[in-house]
Amino acid sequence: MGRRDGEIKDGRSYGGLSKEQRVAQRQTRLIDAALELFGTQGYAATSIxxxxxxxxxxxxxxxExxxxxxxxxxxxxxxTTSRAVERTLAALEKTEDEPLSTRVVESFRAYLSVTCQDHRTARVCYVEVVGVSxxxxxxxxxxxxxxSALVVSEAERAVANGEIKPRRFDLFALAVLGAVNSLAQELVQRTHPDSVISPEEICEEIAVIVNSVLAQG
Known part of the structure; x- marks a missing residue:
């Protein structure tokens, strides 16, 4: 008597949804709200x-x-980054027979297509997440x-295929990642207000960096 529709006696189900499903729905709404608020007004300026x-x-x-x-x-x-990594792995699979420079650039193009999908995601992933705690x-x-491990793995694969010579690829990977992060931050917070940067332009610069480094090896 008096029990709400869809609720079972132990209180675990209400409105046809289990407690776990209701929690998941609330978490999704909170994450969506965080994307909008952190991505527009910023993390520090957004209250609970x-x-x-x-x-x-x-x-x-x-x-709770x-x-x-x-x-x-x-x-x-x-x-966001889990989706980006999934897209990256798909790009690596698609370019399996391409040279290393192409594979690296295409993998970052795939990654940026998610993390820089719009200004909000770029701001959260490359600016608001820095130095929080x-x-x-x-x-x-x-x-x-x-x-970094993905880049190193691809480089070592290229060595095994005779495409490039062995070298210390962990530093190469960190250098490329640093360049991507810096350029993505510039996309969000432009040093020159009249200079607009696109994800595609970031990929073009990464291609120059990667090809230059690999040419030295």
Missing amino acids: ERLCAVANVSTRSFY DMGSREALLIALVNR AAVEDWRRQQRRLL
Whole structure:
């Protein structure tokens, strides 16, 4: 008696959704709200109360489901970069028979097509995520290691195929990643206000860098 539609006796289901499904829906709304707010007004300027209002989630549910604003930021960039890595792996598979320089550039083109999909994603992934906290910096290091490992693996594959000579590829990978990050940050926060940078132009510069480095080897 008095039980709401779709709710079972143990309280785990309401409106046809389990507790886990309801939590997942709230988390998705919070991540979507974070993309909009962090990507427009910035992480530091966005309060938990504002996030909850946009996501239509109570502050109590926010702390229960997400834990902190910092954790929400990590969840947002994780969602974006996971999709970007999936796109990158697909690009590497598609260019399997191409030279290393082509494979590296096309993989970053695929990655940037997600992380720089619009100004909000670029701002979050390359600007707002920098210097937030030790936990977020640890996430950034893990992401850098992941992408670096992909570049090193491709370079070692090219060595095995006789395409290039052996060298220290970990530094090569970090140099390329650093260039991508710097150019993406410039895309968001332009040094010269009248100079607009596109993801495609970033890829063109990366191609120059990669080809120059590989030509020396």
